[in-house]
Amino acid sequence: xxxxxxxxxxxxxxxxxxxxxxxxxxxxxxxxxxxxxxxxxxxxxxxxxxxxxxxxxxxxxxxxxxxxxxxxxxxxxxxxxxxxxxxxxxxxxxxxxxxxxxxxxxxxxxxxxxxxxxxxxxxxxxxxxxxxxxxxxxxxxxxxxxxxxxxxxxxxxxxxxxxxxxxxxxxxxxxxxxxxxxxxxxxxxxxxxxxxxxxxxxxxxxxxxxxxxxxxxxxxxxxxxxxxxxxxxxxxxxxxxxxxxxxxxxxxxxxxxxxxxxxxxxxxxxxxxxxxxxxxxxxxxxxxxxxxxxxxxxxxxxxxxxxxxxxxxxxxxxxxxxxxxxxxxxxxxxxxxxxxxxxxxxxxxxxxxxxxxxxxxxxxxxxxxxxxxxxxxxxxxxxxxxxxxxxxxxxxxxxxxxxxxxxxxxxxxxxxxxxxxxxxxxxxxxxxxxxxxxxxxxxxxxxxxxxxxxxxxxxxxxxxxxxxxxxxxxxxxxxxx
Amino acid sequence: xxxxxxxxxxxxxxxxxxxxxxxxxxxxxxxxxxxxxxxxxxxxxxxxxxxxxxxxxxxxxxxxxxxxxxxxxxxxxxxxxxxxxxxxxxxxxxxxxxxxxxxxxxxxxxxxxxxxxxxxxxxxxxxxxxxxxxxxxxxxxxxxxxxxxxxxxxxxxxxxxxxxxxxxxxxxxxxxxxxxxxxxxxxxxxxxxxxxxxxxxxxxxxxxxxxxxxxxxxxxxxxxxxxxxxxxxxxxxxxxxxxxxxxxxxxxxxxxxxxxxxxxxxxxxxxxxxxxxxxxxxxxxxxxxxxxxxxxxxxxxxxxxxxxxxxxxxxxxxxxxxxxxxxxxxxxxxxxxxxxxxxxxxxxxxxxxxxxxxxxxxxxxxxxxxxxxxxxxxxxxxxxxxxxxxxxxxxxxxxxxxxxxxxxxxxxxxxxxxxxxxxxxxxxxxxxxxxxxxxxxxxxxxxxxxxxxxxxxxxxxxxxxxxxx
Numbered sequence: 001x002x003x004x005x006x007x008x009x010x011x012x013x014x015x016x017x018x019x020x021x022x023x024x025x026x027x028x029x030x031x032x033x034x035x036x037x038x039x040x041x042x043x044x045x046x047x048x049x050x051x052x053x054x055x056x057x058x059x060x061x062x063x064x065x066x067x068x069x070x071x072x073x074x075x076x077x078x079x080x081x082x083x084x085x086x087x088x089x090x091x092x093x094x095x096x097x098x099x100x101x102x103x104x105x106x107x108x109x110x111x112x113x114x115x116x117x118x119x120x121x122x123x124x125x126x127x128x129x130x131x132x133x134x135x136x137x138x139x140x141x142x143x144x145x146x147x148x149x150x151x152x153x154x155x156x157x158x159x160x161x162x163x164x165x166x167x168x169x170x171x172x173x174x175x176x177x178x179x180x181x182x183x184x185x186x187x188x189x190x191x192x193x194x195x196x197x198x199x200x201x202x203x204x205x206x207x208x209x210x211x212x213x214x215x216x217x218x219x220x221x222x223x224x225x226x227x228x229x230x231x232x233x234x235x236x237x238x239x240x241x242x243x244x245x246x247x248x249x250x251x252x253x254x255x256x257x258x259x260x261x262x263x264x265x266x267x268x269x270x271x272x273x274x275x276x277x278x279x280x281x282x283x284x285x286x287x288x289x290x291x292x293x294x295x296x297x298x299x300x301x302x303x304x305x306x307x308x309x310x311x312x313x314x315x316x317x318x319x320x321x322x323x324x325x326x327x328x329x330x331x332x333x334x335x336x337x338x339x340x341x342x343x344x345x346x347x348x349x350x351x352x353x354x355x356x357x358x359x360x361x362x363x364x365x366x367x368x369x370x371x372x373x374x375x376x377x378x379x380x381x382x383x384x385x386x387x388x389x390x391x392x393x394x395x396x397x398x399x400x401x402x403x404x405x406x407x408x409x410x411x412x413x414x415x416x417x418x419x420x421x422x423x424x425x426x427x428x429x430x431x432x433x434x435x436x437x438x439x440x441x442x443x444x445x446x447x448x449x450x451x452x453x454x455x456x457x458x459x460x461x462x463x464x465x466x467x468x469x470x471x472x473x474x475x476x477x478x479x480x481x
Numbered sequence: 482x483x484x485x486x487x488x489x490x491x492x493x494x495x496x497x498x499x500x501x502x503x504x505x506x507x508x509x510x511x512x513x514x515x516x517x518x519x520x521x522x523x524x525x526x527x528x529x530x531x532x533x534x535x536x537x538x539x540x541x542x543x544x545x546x547x548x549x550x551x552x553x554x555x556x557x558x559x560x561x562x563x564x565x566x567x568x569x570x571x572x573x574x575x576x577x578x579x580x581x582x583x584x585x586x587x588x589x590x591x592x593x594x595x596x597x598x599x600x601x602x603x604x605x606x607x608x609x610x611x612x613x614x615x616x617x618x619x620x621x622x623x624x625x626x627x628x629x630x631x632x633x634x635x636x637x638x639x640x641x642x643x644x645x646x647x648x649x650x651x652x653x654x655x656x657x658x659x660x661x662x663x664x665x666x667x668x669x670x671x672x673x674x675x676x677x678x679x680x681x682x683x684x685x686x687x688x689x690x691x692x693x694x695x696x697x698x699x700x701x702x703x704x705x706x707x708x709x710x711x712x713x714x715x716x717x718x719x720x721x722x723x724x725x726x727x728x729x730x731x732x733x734x735x736x737x738x739x740x741x742x743x744x745x746x747x748x749x750x751x752x753x754x755x756x757x758x759x760x761x762x763x764x765x766x767x768x769x770x771x772x773x774x775x776x777x778x779x780x781x782x783x784x785x786x787x788x789x790x791x792x793x794x795x796x797x798x799x800x801x802x803x804x805x806x807x808x809x810x811x812x813x814x815x816x817x818x819x820x821x822x823x824x825x826x827x828x829x830x831x832x833x834x835x836x837x838x839x840x841x842x843x844x845x846x847x848x849x850x851x852x853x854x855x856x857x858x859x860x861x862x863x864x865x866x867x868x869x870x871x872x873x874x875x876x877x878x879x880x881x882x883x884x885x886x887x888x889x890x891x892x893x894x895x896x897x898x899x900x901x902x903x904x905x906x907x908x909x910x911x912x913x914x915x916x917x918x919x920x921x922x923x924x925x926x927x928x929x930x931x932x933x934x935x936x937x938x939x940x941x942x943x944x945x946x947x948x949x950x
Contacts, residue, residue, distance in 0.1 A: 081526040094525065101519055103526060200526040207751030235528050236753050313748060317560050320569035321523050342562075364560070364746035373748060 007166040007220035014070045021071030025053035041159035043078045045118040067113030075159040075168040078119040081200040090134035091124045092348045093322045103200020105228040120155030124350045126204045129422045133352040142481040147406040150183030152176040157184035173209040175426025178438035182401035182450030185440040188214040193433030194239040197232030203318040205311035208430040218468040222246035250468040255289030258394040263296045265399035265425045273444035278400045281451045299382045303427040306379035316360025384432040391456040401438040401452040437467045486640035488676040499630035500605045501529030508627035521630035523568035535632040538664040539603040543584025545773045555581040556750040565608040573604035591647045597639040606631040645702035661771045681709045685721035692726045701726045785814035794822045808842035813849040828870045839873030847876040860932040861885040
């Protein structure tokens with residue numbers, strides 16, 4: 001039995017008895033033991049995983065009803081609440097926080113007998129694009145451990161890529177699922193805003209973020225989406241999707257589909273390797289029968305600025321509760337005047353979180369609201385209406401997920417603006433609330449490059465079919481770690 | 482000229498659950514921190530779920546105060562730090578970017594003065610701080626989040642009140658209104674809280690906070706008017722400040738340090754999508770609305786010719802108006818209104834008195850009929866009412882047991898009149914020359930019969946006797 005199978009293959013093997021849940025989970029735990037020193041994808045690992053696996057095997061043997069995940073080991077980004085396991089958000093502030101409840105996505109996975117194998121590393125409170133801003137240390141890219149895995153769901157991307165689990169849940173605020181999917185060569189989906197419940201996802205920028213699955217194949221992503229999507233009574237922003245089966249007809253193909261290539265993201269001056277890969281992917285799509293045309297979404301050039309204003313504004317409010325009064329880390333009260341105490345408590349936030357909270361409080365303050373926040377919201381509406389227009393002409397949009405190849409750990413950490421600009425190809429989906437998916441397509445210099453598709457709101461099925469068609473044509477090597 | 486504006490917080494205590502979770506809206510009677518859940522204490526990852534009933538009830542309050550209810554309402558975050566605020570922001574409503582609060586632009590008539598309602602907003606109450614000893618000297622501050630998330634309606638008026646009395650009338654009206662609507666029990670401690678701002682002669686505005694019971698606001702306002710006037714008389718400038726009501730000393734005290742201007746960094750709450758309130762909802766709520774105090778008052782005046790002041794008292798007190806509605810008919814309405822607002826006063830003012838009251842609408846109906854048909858003098862009516870309140874006996878029983886019936890019997894009246902004529906020779910002579918003084922004789926007869934003599938019959942008989950002399 002090999003660990004390097006897809007979730008769909010795993011289900012078949014458990015069903016036909018060629019592997020047991022215990023066997024697969026035990027091997028997974030061994031694998032984690034072996035590679036974690038190099039990859040550091042996890043903040044915590046579930047100590048009861050093997051016991052849970054045995055229980056599921058027992059139920060299978062007794063022909064009792066078992067949920068559709070059949071004990072599949074899944075990792076969960078550590079900003080998604082899990083009852084009885086720590087949810088740290090990779091922050092000193094929540095270092096020992098154990099949520100008294102499961103996030104809706106977690107309880108849905110558990111009810112289908114998935115095993116939460118561990119909590120995946122991230123940038124502190126999901127703020128970052130490289131997973132270097134974790135209080136617990138960076139995650140490394142399994143394709144080359146000197147390199148960043150992308151972020152902020154770097155632990156999710158790396159754990160799937162390094163065969164430490166079959167699938168993972170990340171969260172995508174400005175590209176945080178798709179960036180590590182692209183850099184770690186796995187599939188990552190950012191669903192339509194409201195398709196997946198955010199209940200239990202520790203808020204960073206609540207008007208734009210969504211929980212999304214990462215897995216080794218498009219089918220696997222569709223399988224997880226089936227379980228986690230749909231209306232939730234704990235989240236007022238969730239939508240009724242009518243519970244379609246996203247795994248049905250994955251191979252419907254893209255023949256006859258119109259695909260727009262976003263000119264602003266595929267233009268002269270972008271990284272040569274990324275450009276070449278993207279061009280080959282577009283040719284491939286044409287050969288598969290799609291009609292590809294260039295299309296301009298020129299408001300996208302303002303997307304990074306608008307995003308960092310809106311997301312930081314929301315973050316400054318969402319994180320204000322971590323004041324060391326209700327939760328936080330202990331230090332002696334003695335000798336602190338009230339304001340000094342709060343300021344000491346707040347100093348436990350890392351540099352990126354501090355930067356964004358300050359920025360966010362500033363753009364919302366009296367006299368600047370109109371100048372920054374309202375203007376950013378106008379850009380957001382503009383992007384939304386340009387995308388609406390685009391989807392009248394085409395079925396899907398395509399662009400490289402990341403504008404550059406993975407880079408070395410530490411290389412850009414002191415240059416926040418450059419890091420912010422890494423999100424330039426992903427942010428429009430968050431600001432407009434539309435779904436987007438990153439599919440691994442090629443390697444350059446041994447480093448992964450992903451291709452990204454966008455579809456109109458609630459068009460996940462179409463998105464998955466296109467991703468499936470392109471992914472099927474690839475033949476990527478096994479992860480070297 | 483005095484200008485007073487109010488900011489009133491009213492808890493919707495009669496709702497089942499809090500504004501954003503399923504914990505109890507009425508937190509009273511719980512052990513500290515026993516009426517809480519991940520949502521109302523703002524645990525990481527929790528999300529607010531809007532209580533639909535709270536929106537409807539707040540809309541009804543808005544409609545009853547003559548406010549417009551917008552088609553789309555939205556929520557905002559008010560960001561500030563305080564230990565009783567678990568998320569470090571309060572979910573509230575905000576109209577700076579267009580009216581999206583549950584009500585705006587209303588008006589209410591108080592003593593013929595139009596009081597404009599600026600806005601009505603739905604928001605969550607924070608938790609409570611409990612101090613060990615006084616808040617100034619305490620070493621320990623405890624936080625109880627049982628109240629956190631209780632649905633609260635904030636009503637903001639324009640500075641249209643001119644007297645503390647108008648404020649009291651308005652607050653009475655409001656207390657009755659929320660009780661009438663079945664949304665709140667204003668008698669619960671902290672259910673209705675009032676802050677005021679007051680200025681005299683276009684002077685600076687002074688805010689009065691910390692008035693624990695809304696009955697004290699009238700006292701606080703009176704104190705402030707006197708204080709500000711005495712400063713003005715001596716040409717001492719009145720600073721713009723916040724003053725706290727000192728309940729023990731019954732004075733307002735300057736809040737020690739003027740808090741610096743807070744920047745609340747309001748922005749939209751994305752966790753609660755914009756709510757559409759369509760016409761059919763408004764229509765349905767309108768149909769289920771109890772009659773407003775204002776329309777009740779107008780109806781009493783127009784339909785029955787009840788004087789303004791009587792109508793005001795009657796309509797603004799649900800207990801009185803319910804009694805009235807159940808007992809009156811077209812003919813006796815005015816009499817019953819009088820009975821309730823003058824004779825019943827003093828016997829049914831407090832909650833305890835009302836609970837022990839034996840009076841039924843039938844009693845009132847009988848009483849009014851007896852008075853109007855001259856079977857009972859008004860004075861005897863008052864005595865009978867006092868007895869009914871205590872015993873609950875029927876009117877006829879009371880009339881016979883207390884011997885209150887009119888002396889309608891001509892022969893016995895004539896006898897009394899003969900006696901009076903004998904005793905009051907001088908007055909009789911005077912009455913012959915000046916008929917205006919006849920009333921003196923009537924009064925004497927009434928006195929002798931202990932008020933039971935039929936007044937018109939007595940007058941007739943006296944006139945007859947004078948003519949024949």
